[in-house]
Amino acid sequence: MSKKEKYDIFAIIFGVVVTIPMLILTFTIAEDKLGPSDVKTLIILPLSLLAYLLLIYDFLVKTFKNFKKKRFFDEITLTLIASLVAFIVGEYVEGLAVVVFFQIGEKFEDYAVNKSRKSIKEVLDIRSDKATLYLENGIEKIVDPYDVNVNDLIIVKSGERIPLDGVVFKGNSFLDTSSLTGESVPRRAKEGDTVLSGVINKGSPLIIKVTKPFYDSTVSKIMDMVENATNTKTQNEKFITKFSKYYTPIVLILALLIAIITPFFGDYASIDSWSNSFFNAASLLVVSCPCALVLSVPMAYFVGIGEASKIKMLIKGSVYLEDLAKLDTVILDKTGTITKGNFVLTDIIPVDESVSKDEILKLARIAEYNSLHPIALSIIGNNKNDIDISEWKNEESIDGEGIKGEYKGKILLAGNSKLLDRFNIPYIKNDEIGTIVYIAYNNKFLGSMVIKDEIKEDSEFALKEFKKLGIKNTFMLTGDNLETASYVAKKCNIENVKANLLPLDKVDEVKKIKGDKNNKMVAFAGDGVNDAPSMSIVDLGISMGGIGSDAAIEASDIVIMDDKLSTLTKGKRIAKRTLNTVYINIVFAILIKLLAVIIATLNIIPSYIMWIAIFADVGVTFLCVCHSLTLMIHKKR
């Protein structure tokens, strides 16, 4: 604690210690009417004044500086004026109380702001503050990660966090990626593998060749996303900015009018009526700060976004948090979003005994050799070195259908039923659930292959939750066949399914759904990599598991790092709760403040008006800020 902080706390404690007995004394002498003026001038005034002077030392310095900078209506200045007026009209305890509570309020606000800032930093700041360069001859040098260049070699030892994105140059280890993906099972990293900053090396040392500068590395992107992503404000925030802009000046003008006009309605020759009007005006100065709103509302959004990050959901700003709370329509991509997206070849069915499974597989692997599509990869398998493609020519990929090419001078086809229809090759339809790849060679159908994709463990449950959380319409879009799509949809209770979509059809479907007036707030959730066009159409783009892909982070408004739909439902709960908190704070704060303004203006309960004003200012701020902070408290999600 600094000297200044110690002084502040001493002054506040002293202020409180003086305020309470003085308050009791004021009320008792008022009741008993035992020489009130003596007690007041001999005991209450000097003690209150002493405590007061200790407390306003800071104010005077700041007000002086503010005046030099031509800022006259700062809340400190106004509080100072209000308390001085109270002293002048002889309400010493009230004068002291105004500054005591103001100071307590300030301290509490600082505490609350720091607390919430810290909580979000703790979750997000997985940046390293140092990196170890691996120089020639194995010399190690610890440097600031900002000073590491692309292509530099760094060494990351066991237990250390990888500071920058890169590729493993040397070494073999296990990585704990939970900070990025929520996945607790360690992942293997070997030479040539891409590794992301933020993950922890759990095994032997790795030498990594840096591929991105620090400010472009994954961890910096994550921090950036939540902290600086948007300069758009929510409707609520805009309302508060507007309200504050007019509220303070209006209350100040009202205070001025009350001070100088009201005495003329009564006995303007009496000093009492002037004191009374000035005191009422002073109480208005106390309620003139919209602090409760301007602090508690942004704080609620901030805490809400922080809480969402804790469950691995990154939200690019308060606007998107609010959109998430209001979300009523979700469009889901099937593969990789509802299902795992790791396709497995489960069966090969030859057309008759003359064809062997091995033969079909051999031809299929040749045809898919150059493709990077997940289905192709499941056919090719882990190792493609044993595939001889020397006689594979004129490959042509037919969008949404499959691959055509020439093998040993004859046409080889691998794709869905549309592809075989196109070439008029009769085939036996395979009715298995899954993606079916038909193989034809030399104009003859040889057989089909079944490739399956598993539904993620939590998808069923999450989609059931959708309705409870106000998501009325859920759509599933897929390029896959209708059988597979219907199977997944039925299992997960999704009513609207569109299958067999080409990438462009998908965008058209998204446009149609967004265009429907019944769907007020529409989100698209996909893997993010190829979804930029769809995401730009809807209100809310959500990418799942897109960490590490710049395109995904750029295109989407929300990134779900752990790739789970249940994170979306948890996040929606947080968003709804945040928005409720915001609404309650706005209504409560404005209501109490207006009430205080009315009471002071109409001179309803003059002897308590300053206490009401203090409550309407500091008390309401305290309650609203506490309310926003409660967003951090929750049952186990």
Add this chain to the structure above:
Amino acid sequence: MERIYVVKGLDCANCAREFEEKVSKISGVTKATLNFMAEKLIVNLENDVENEILKLAENFEDGLKLKRIK
């Protein structure tokens, strides 16, 4: 163009709001958003008026510091 500053030393949320309003009134600034909680000022500029923004900060409140990060 967009600029992002880290804002340190702002006393209160209401001062943040006032400061934001003043920054957005500088000619050449099309939009200014101050996120008090994140301590970030994001400004959209028509032309480079960084000096005016820094000057405004200096004259606004004692101890107010802006550091450009983007």
